[in-house]
Amino acid sequence: MGRKGIKDKVAIIGCDMTKYGELWNKNQYDLLFEAFQGAIKDAGIKKDEVDASWVGIFYYFTGLSGAMVEDILRLDGKPSTRVENYCASGMDAFRNASFAIASGAYDVALACGVEKLMDEGGSGLPGFKQFGHPLYPTPSAPAMFSMAATRSFHEYGWTKEDLARVAVKNHDNGADHPKAHFRSRITIDQVMKAPMIADPLGRFDCCAMSDGSAALILTTPELAESYAHADDYILVKANAISCQTNFPWYVPQGGPGAEFTHFPATEKAGEYAYKEAGITNPRKEIDCAEVHDCFTITELLNCQDLQFCEKGKAAEELKNGTFNWDGEIAINPSGGLKSFGHPIGSTGCRMLTEITKQLQGRAEGRQVPDAKVGLCHNLGGAFTVCSVTVLGQRD
């Protein structure tokens, strides 16, 4: 971290997201257009006030280069950059936009993300026949995280039922969110009996593929005083990324993450962010968090790695209600990836939009009572890239 950091130098003055789902009647251009229009309306600005843009897009078929923004939004040739950093692509777009504001290079910046997955069919993330080396095994995304589940069962004594509670909680939260892809409550029994995707993860342990987009408008706190959300703009307290190996299965014993029971990327990004935000007791100081729940095991391990509870205790804490929307620290009050699906490039911006609205007291789904400080977290690749953003209310 630099000597100064960006704490309290960047304000969110508007945000919005589309409905998430299998949106066959919309393309990626519709989605980003709609999220952006919602965000500038929320901020009370015209599109020409945006000085520069960063867009999170993971897949080449969603769109290449920053020119996607120009094509969709027609910003008259303003600078725009596509950001790809696995599942953290959207939050990394936000991070880059934040830096642009904090540096003074621009007055108003757009951070957004979009992904159109469902045009490619629905049986798992596309591209796994093309990625990587032609001979080394390429496990599916659920298979990667399952290897952590197998090991966590072994080390922590967790069971498939412990994982099921994550899915049940998140779908329960998501049932109340008008923009969620899935709005049905489910039972532990349903989760346990669902078909296997990658043992021990079944269908309900895995987030779905989805389409969606989200966008946020950033400016400096000084300028924020003159926009629509002058009284309740949200401040960026910290934004950190940690990158670890793409190949955790090759890390020899003793190397980072070789235990498969924690994610070093999450641990490090959390530490960086807490240091910048000045947070010393995350469990007490953070009121709500959107934590990457691509798979149920991911949420449990992330809660530990973000220091919300002790190592090995996440399943127990979850069972005790610690992570419920009205619990000690609300995890995924929106319903998470489990309810929204995971249009990869957009997810980080969706979480940031969600937490912004939570802190403003205008959550679209379940409002976490008295939420003042919130956290957003993505973990992408093979537990490779983690992005953590801490947001807080203005003074």
Place this chain on the structure above:
Amino acid sequence: MPRYLLPRDLIGKAWDFPIVPGTKAIAMEDEDSLTMAVEAGLDCLMGFDPKTVDGLFFASTTQVYTEKDSASLIATVLDMREDIITADFTDSLKAGTTAVSRAVDTIKANKDIKSILVVASDTRAPEPSTMWEYGFADGAAALLIAEGENLPLSIDDYYSVSTNVTGPWKRAGKDKFIRTYEPKMDARFYFESITKVMLEVLKRNNLKPEEISAAAYYYNNPRMHGSVSKLMKFAGGVAQNSVFFQLGDLGTPMPFILLIGAFRRPKPDAKIIMAGFGDGADAILLQVQNRDALRDLGKTRMGVLGHQKSMVSLKNYNKYLDFKEVLEKDRYTRKSSAVLIWRDTASVYKWYGVKCKSCGAIQYPDMLRSCYICRADDQLEQVKLGLKGTIFTYTLDHLVGGNYLDTPVPRCVVDLDGGGRVLLNMTEIEKPEENVQIGMRVELTFRKEHEGAEFKNYYWKCRPERGRP
């Protein structure tokens, strides 16, 4: 030998044929002549430094390419030197014995070539619903031919005939399955050729049939085997017949496997005859030179017996059709890259990783320039990795390349004996939901991965321990 056996009664039941007893050895869909040859080569070279072997001959009627040899890839995977001689001997069932004869010639004629590994391997596919199905089986065997002192067994003579047979055949580029139109004529060629070469070798060496302790000659049905033994006037128990009932007609490696089976209780100075048939025949006369050394060879590798003990029977005939890729269905494939395979040959074929000169950590593959553990830059040197290990964690992947093809695939994070952690798919596993475990011991086996770019893409997999020393 592959892991699986097909009980012949399953074939009989599938087609309402008269039931024939016994089983036959069946390669899986990720095995072919080349992968089984690697397996046999690994077993044969156990305890030898592959870098000291000067050549590799591959014998098969079921070569995986018709242009592009297999011997060169087998030698690469066995981690042999580059300045060696390699050749494929193909198109005839006697290719195995022919390769042994030519190996002896080559060693005799060249002062720089002192040893040649001869590997015979076959995966002959019978046409479903024909009686060929009862016979054709899959297997491989390797013999290390060398000159030197105190060798366990000597090759004393060899003799061949060439005969233009009228069957069976496979037309180039046309026939998937073997054809013939006159099985009686085929049998006549067999009796004539195989007895002629064996009799001639006896005659040339002034040997009487009763002086032969073991005869390992190719046969494809037990009745013909007995007839040849009678024609040759071999004493009872001399003609080796241990193979057909359990393993079937193994093709080119059959004489090798019969020969290796004959070494279980070697007699001192025993004279042994090995013969192969196909468009003529070869007979090779051998003699036990060092009984203890020969017995030790058997003890320090899986050999035929170790493989036989670890084979299991398939439960249904359709699985066999699937293994043989007779059924039309989509199979997992992905992109390939000639450049990557070339650049990463040490890691992907020869099974090398790297060792950090700074902290000693062994890691895989040879791809990155900085150490995973101590982060030192450019301190990594190539190191040969072990072929056994223990599962640290795993999953059973039902979502392979976005398709549900031959799933689940066990993805295993394996800590190799001697260091290094790798990710390997598992093969030869029944009921993976019950049988794959953390802490499970596994062996590595070289297998067909996919056919991206219409190329045979091979890589290593792991399997439950079969007993490789």
